[in-house]
Amino acid sequence: MATIKSTNVVWHNATVTRDRRQELLGHKSAVLWFTGLSGSGKSTLAHAVEDYLFKNKYHTFVLDGDNVRHGLCSDLGFSIEDRTENIRRIGEVAKLFTEAGIIVLTAFISPLQRDRETVRSLMPHGDFLEIYCACSLDVCEKRDVKGLYQKARSGEIKEFTGISSPYEPPSDPEIEVDTGALPVEGCVEQVIDLLVTRGIIPK
Numbered sequence: 458m459a460t461i462k463s464t465n466v467v468w469h470n471a472t473v474t475r476d477r478r479q480e481l482l483g484h485k486s487a488v489l490w491f492t493g494l495s496g497s498g499k500s501t502l503a504h505a506v507e508d509y510l511f512k513n514k515y516h517t518f519v520l521d522g523d524n525v526r527h528g529l530c531s532d533l534g535f536s537i538e539d540r541t542e543n544i545r546r547i548g549e550v551a552k553l554f555t556e557a558g559i560i561v562l563t564a565f566i567s568p569l570q571r572d573r574e575t576v577r578s579l580m581p582h583g584d585f586l587e588i589y590c591a592c593s594l595d596v597c598e599k600r601d602v603k604g605l606y607q608k609a610r611s612g613e614i615k616e617f618t619g620i621s622s623p624y625e626p627p628s629d630p631e632i633e634v635d636t637g638a639l640p641v642e643g644c645v646e647q648v649i650d651l652l653v654t655r656g657i658i659p660k
Contacts, residue, residue, distance in 0.1 A: 471556075478558030482516050485657045486555040488580060489562045489648065492573060492627060493590030494619045495605060496597030498636035498644070499564040502590060505645050507562055515658060518554060520547060520563045535616045541572050548576030555584055560657065568624040583655065587630040588648060592637035594619055631655075 479485050489506065491499040500521055507517045526533070530546055533539040544567050554561035567573050577585040597619070598606040609617035616622040627633075632651050634644045652658045 475556050475558060478556075482558045484515050484560070484659070486558045486584070487560055487652070487655070487657045488551045488555060488576075488585050489560065489588055489652075490551075490567070490573065490576065490585060491562065491564045491588045491590055492567045492630075493592060493636065494594060494597045494624055495566060495617075496600040497590040497592035498600075498641070499566075499590050501641060502588075502634065502636060502644050502648070503562040503564040505641050506648050509645055509649060510560060510658070513658075515560060516558065517560045517562060520551065520561060520565075525565075535622075537569070537616075537622070540568065544569075544572040544576060548579050551576070552579050555580065560652075566618050566624065568618045568622065570625040570628060573627065586632070586651065586655070587627050588651075589627045589630040589633040590636040591626075591633050592635075596637040 475486065489503070491503050493499050500519075503519050503521070507519050510517045525547060526543075529550070530543045533543050544565065547563060547565060551561045551563055567576075573587060577587070579585075601607070605614060605617065606620065608614045609620040618624045632647060634647050636644055639647075649658075653660050
């Protein structure tokens with residue numbers, strides 16, 4: 458059954474604008490979109506970057522894949538269609554965070570290039586920073602404390618990214634971080650350098 462979209466809605470322009478919020482907070486807002494295989498270090502890196510930014514008095518929030526599926530996306534499964542809808546919702550939420558002047562960090566596998574590009578298209582140019590957590594499947598499996606890869610290989614988990622469902626690495630990310638080899642501190646430094654270069658936070 459097709460979803461009926463509301464037609465009697467009008468966008469309301471806020472009195473307190475994004476520019477005013479950014480001026481108050483002392484930095485620009487942006488979406489840091491961490492993508493990579495399960496176990497590639499997306500959440501670890503996103504939270505480490507947030508910790509650095511928070512300690513330096515920047516306003517941030519992490520949208521984590523598992524956490525979002527407890528609420529906003531609790532009705533979705535892991536089919537390609539549901540994954541697409543999951544990413545669409547996250548993109549819209551992330552966009553709202555940028556309007557609030559926040560640096561939002563998202564940690565989602567987001568396996569399909571087209572879905573990530575859809576989110577990028579929601580934002581003004583320069584707001585969406587795609588951060589590819591590059592890590593080999595072998596290393597990801599060795600890090601897998603939950604045993605998800607083993608379950609996927611045995612057929613217990615269906616449609617698992619990297620095993621029975623595809624992952625499409627970014628073709629042109631803002632930055633590729635070697636999370637499979639570098640220590641977390643080195644990865645954080647690369648992301649912070651990107652934010653400085655892009656003028657999101659002061660040098």
